Amino acid sequence: MDFLIIGGGPAGLSAASTLRRVSPESSVTILSNEPHRPYAKMVLPYLLAGVVEEEDLFLRVSEGVDLVLGEEAARIRPGERFVETASGRRWPYDRLLIAPGGVPDRPEIEGCRLPFAFTIRNLPDIHGIRPFISTRTNRAVIAGAGPVGMETGDALNRQGMRVTFVVTSNRLFSTMLDIPSAAFLEKKLSDKGIEIRKGEDIVKIEENGTVHFRSGDAMECDLVVFGKGVKPCVGFLADSGIAVKTGIVVNEMQQTNLPDIYAAGDAAETGDLVSGEQRVNALWPEAVEQGHVAALNMAGMQTAYHGSLARNILRVFDVSILVAGMGRADGPEVRVSEDADHYHKLVLEGGVLKGMICVGEGRNEGLYRELMKRRIDVSPYSSSILKGSFSYPRFQRHAMRL
Numbered sequence: 001m002d003f004l005i006i007g008g009g010p011a012g013l014s015a016a017s018t019l020r021r022v023s024p025e026s027s028v029t030i031l032s033n034e035p036h037r038p039y040a041k042m043v044l045p046y047l048l049a050g051v052v053e054e055e056d057l058f059l060r061v062s063e064g065v066d067l068v069l070g071e072e073a074a075r076i077r078p079g080e081r082f083v084e085t086a087s088g089r090r091w092p093y094d095r096l097l098i099a100p101g102g103v104p105d106r107p108e109i110e111g112c113r114l115p116f117a118f119t120i121r122n123l124p125d126i127h128g129i130r131p132f133i134s135t136r137t138n139r140a141v142i143a144g145a146g147p148v149g150m151e152t153g154d155a156l157n158r159q160g161m162r163v164t165f166v167v168t169s170n171r172l173f174s175t176m177l178d179i180p181s182a183a184f185l186e187k188k189l190s191d192k193g194i195e196i197r198k199g200e201d202i203v204k205i206e207e208n209g210t211v212h213f214r215s216g217d218a219m220e221c222d223l224v225v226f227g228k229g230v231k232p233c234v235g236f237l238a239d240s241g242i243a244v245k246t247g248i249v250v251n252e253m254q255q256t257n258l259p260d261i262y263a264a265g266d267a268a269e270t271g272d273l274v275s276g277e278q279r280v281n282a283l284w285p286e287a288v289e290q291g292h293v294a295a296l297n298m299a300g301m302q303t304a305y306h307g308s309l310a311r312n313i314l315r316v317f318d319v320s321i322l323v324a325g326m327g328r329a330d331g332p333e334v335r336v337s338e339d340a341d342h343y344h345k346l347v348l349e350g351g352v353l354k355g356m357i358c359v360g361e362g363r364n365e366g367l368y369r370e371l372m373k374r375r376i377d378v379s380p381y382s383s384s385i386l387k388g389s390f391s392y393p394r395f396q397r398h399a400m401r402l
């Protein structure tokens, strides 16, 4: 059997490793459009901050996997079972996994492609930013305050730059934080001298480094970073017949609508564990799990993926943030604990944890994810969860009784 994988990110690598294990007699080829061997994109902000070395980024590729760098899949011919790359080469397959990840959103405004305007997705983005750090005004303007925007702002601040966040909505990280938690975070950032412009957009960037805002204000800076989210990388599938909504549509086995073609990772939309809707939860652990499940099915071992959970865990500007599920919601049942150092909120439905927000202190995030995924009735423990004293042994004892 010849397995072909498009994309050498965590979804593609996890699939390749599973395929080598369960089908050692088969060939496994990964096509990557990047010139570098696979690396962890989530570590890029730490590289920018100078707290890890570039060598620490690179990921292991399982033995026996044929990794082909610099080959971009340009089209898929499902009828003839081959992928054609931009170089014109054809790559036949028996079973194909599409795992090309996402592309960052870059608003098409005047000046958005000037040499000092960046998105953060790939290693060359970090190489590109470095020469612009603290060159003239010592100011970085970050459009968007989601996880990537905030981690980038934190990294540039650690490098000594003054940071301005420009957010379209009325709060930081509006996709996951509610108004009180965003206000808590805003206060912490403001105390550190971080400027936040809410209800604002960048409308134009000039070559001399002047950034113009929708309100009419303007500001000088050394660099601009767009951290406004990612879109599934699906452009090359246009004439393939593969069903795409926001991302590639897959069933529980990570199978697309076409036989022998699977998809995983940031390019695929899967069932959300809390809302039940199909959506793209662009997260590393989900990409790994989806790649693994896709590979088992590609090898003929029927396996279901149980769904993804929207969540983010980060520490920026010395504040820990853990958000998961429908943490922004006002009900059905909400429990909040807050003081000057923390804001914790649980959203429950019939005792089951549907969402949470913890800002200010670190929490046992793996445990909460498990509680949500397993839809465990946590009502007897909600106070200790709020306080952060709910422990793993207690969870185990509880789980054993179920």
Ligand SMILES: Cc1cc2nc3c(=O)[nH]c(=O)nc-3n(C[C@H](O)[C@H](O)[C@H](O)COP(=O)(O)OP(=O)(O)OC[C@H]3O[C@@H](n4cnc5c(N)ncnc54)[C@H](O)[C@@H]3O)c2cc1C
Binding pocket: 006, 007, 008, 009, 010, 011, 012, 031, 032, 033, 034, 040, 041, 042, 043, 044, 045, 071, 072, 073, 074, 099, 100, 101, 102, 120, 121, 122, 148, 233, 236, 264, 265, 266, 267, 282, 283, 284, 285, 287, 313, 314
């Ligand atoms: C700065 C940053 C910070 C992040 N932080 C976190 C975090 O804290 N926690 C978390 O869970 N997630 C985080 N993420 C998200 C996480 O990195 C992604 O969810 C994960 O990398 C998705 O894996 P993937 O394999 O689907 O795609 P990717 O990792 O994007 O890999 C896809 C690969 O396919 C290649 N490719 C694309 N198109 C083609 C083509 N046509 N032909 C061949 N190759 C192609 C791409 O260049 C890329 O190398 C972060 C991401 C970034 C950028």
